[in-house]
Amino acid sequence: MSTAEKESIVTIRLAELADIPEVFQMVKELMDYVKLPLNLMIDQETFQKNYSEKAFNCFVAQTPNGSLVGYSAYCQTYSTYEGSMFHLIDLYVRPQQRGSGIGKQLFITTMKKGYELGCKVALFFVLQWNPAVNFYKKLGAINVSEKDNFHIFELESDNFNKLCFE
Structure with a gap:
């Protein structure tokens, strides 16, 4: 199947609450891909609660058979x-669908949402070794750590708690 055929059969839509367990599974897949420890600081229940409270929003890429093959948070x-x-928290496409244009569809759909919200700038983080760096650069992103x-910096959980409760 060609890239155009794969792209045309995927629907990008806002995630529904019922999608969140599968999105959480893809978050774990992303953590594995970027070689981060799988000891997430939140569980699925908290993730689902945060979504229902609009702490973040999410688009999903869905195939005609209903399978979710990617997400953007x-x-x-x-x-x-x-x-x-506008903060793009995550963009993930499952390995078997990479290179099919789904990531680009998710990215553009998500950026359009930021534009609709009146945002002037989009911010996201990419690990230095991740091949996605080139993907984002081709779409016009610049590395502000080089430019500016x-x-x-980050206060991780232990230091964050220590600072707040001393």
């Missing part, structure tokens, strides 16, 4: 110097 954020920003000399 996103939320709106804010910059004091750029205004409303930014360092990205």
Whole structure:
């Protein structure tokens, strides 16, 4: 099957609450792919609760037989110097569908949502070794850590808790 045929048979739609267990499974697949430990800090129940409370939103890529083969998770954020920003949290396509254009469809659909929300900038993180770096660059993304000399910091759970409860 050609790339165009695969693309045409996949529907990109907003995730429904019933999709969230399968999306959570794909999150675990993504963690495995990027070689992060599978000891997620949240469980499926929390993930589903966060989705129902709109802590994040999600698109899914669905085949005609109902299988979910990818997802993009996103939320709106804010910059004091750029205004409303759009954060692409995850973009994942299952291995057997990679290279078929599904990732591009998910990415563009998700970015259009950010535009509809009035966001001026989209932000996302990609591991340095991940071949997806080239995918994003082809779509016009720039590496701000190179352009603007930014360092990205994180307070991980232990240090976050320690800081907040000392």
